[in-house]
Amino acid sequence: MKNVEQILKSKAEHQTVYAIGPDDSVLDALKLLAEKNIGALPVLEDGQVVGIVSERDYARKLxxxxxxxxxxxxREIMSAPVVTVEPKHNLEYCMNLMTNRHLRHLPVVHNGKLLGLLSIGDLVKETIAEQAGLILQLEQYIRGETA
Structure with missing residues (x-):
């Protein structure tokens, strides 16, 4: 099972993490979300993740x-404290965390530094890929093929 670091590496060429400051306006956050076609932004203050703001926060709190x-x-609508994961956490841990906490995005933080952002879509994609690989291995085993 892949860990967070491996998942981030697999999406590295497509991943630029956009963030916003807590004192920026919600309008600025909305513009960035729309411009980049993303659903959430980590909120950084002095380089530290202090929250996350999403379309859901905008709709419900504003x-x-x-x-x-x-x-x-x-800062008035962001979700805080933010739930984060470390590069060492595995896919199953992240899926359980997102399911149990009703989250759609997980900032990846190591030693206080933001490394990336995982979405529920990223995790579903990885889960499907892992299951497809396992099915292929089982089919080859059943047919007596060796890899």
């Missing part, structure tokens, strides 16, 4: 309360 996205800082 729109439904009639607040202004231009006048509201990210």
């Amino acid at each position: 729109v439904l309360k009639g607040r202004s996205s231009a006048a509201t800082p990210v």
Whole structure:
């Protein structure tokens, strides 16, 4: 089973981690989310992950309360404290964490530094790939083929 470090490496060429500051406006966060076609942004303060802001936070904590996205800082709607994972954690651990905590994004942090961001889609893709590989191995075994 792959670990977080391996998953990040497999998506490295497609992964730029965008982040926002806690004092930036929610409108700035929304613009970045839309421009990059992503669903969440880690919130960094002095290089440390202090929260995460998502489309869900925007909808539930700002729109439904009639607040202004231009006048509201990210820190007022971000989810904090943020749940993070380490590079050594495995796929199963991340899937369980996301399922049990109802999360869609997991910042990957090591020694206080943000290394990447995993989405539920990243983990589902890896799970499907692992299962497909296992099925292929079992079919080859059944047919008496050696790899």
